Amino acid sequence: MAIQPIDLQTLYSQLANVSKNVAFQQQGAQLQNAIQQEEHSKRLKEQHEAVEAAVNHDEGPGAVKNKSGGASPEKEKKDKQKSGSDAQTDDKIMEVIKDPRLGQHIDISG
Template structure:
C-alpha cells in the first residue's frame, strides 16, 4: 500500500504535537524520579532525627549474665532470700549453739 500525498500532509502537521507529547513523557519520568528521591530523603532525615527503639537481644547472652549476677548476689547475701518470704510467715531457724558440740567423740557406744 503506497503513501498518498494527503497522508503525508496530515502526518507533517501532527509531527509537532507528537514531539511535544514525547518530550512531556520524558520530562514526566524525570520529574517523577526527582519527587521519589525527595520523599526518600525526607524519610531518611526523619529516621536520623527520631529516637530509635531498642531491640530485644536475640541471643541468650544477656540473660545468662543477668542470672549469674542474681545467683552471686543470693550467695553473698542469703538473708535477703529469707526476707523474700511473705510477711505472715515467721522466720524459723533451727540453730544449736552448743560450743562443745562436735568436739567430743563417744567411742564406747
C-alpha cells in the first residue's frame, strides 16, 4: 500500500505541531530544573544565615546575669560563696543516670 499525496500533506502539517510540542516539553523540563536549583540555593542560603545567626549570638549565661541583677562581680562572688553550701547539696541530690548502651545500636534497616 503506497502513501498518497494527501497523507504526506497531512503528515507535514502535523509535523510542525509535533515539533512545537516537543520544544515546549524540553523548555518545561529546563524551567523546572532551574526552579529546583533556585529553591535549593534559597534553602542553602537560609541554613547558612541560621548558622551565622547562631554563631553571632554572643549572649551567654554571664550576660544574662549581668543584665538582670546589675550587681557588681564582687557582690556576685560573695553571694556564690554564701550559697555554695546550698549548691553542693543540690548537686548531691541531683544524680544523672546514663545508659551505657545509648548510641551503640544503629538501625540500618530503614
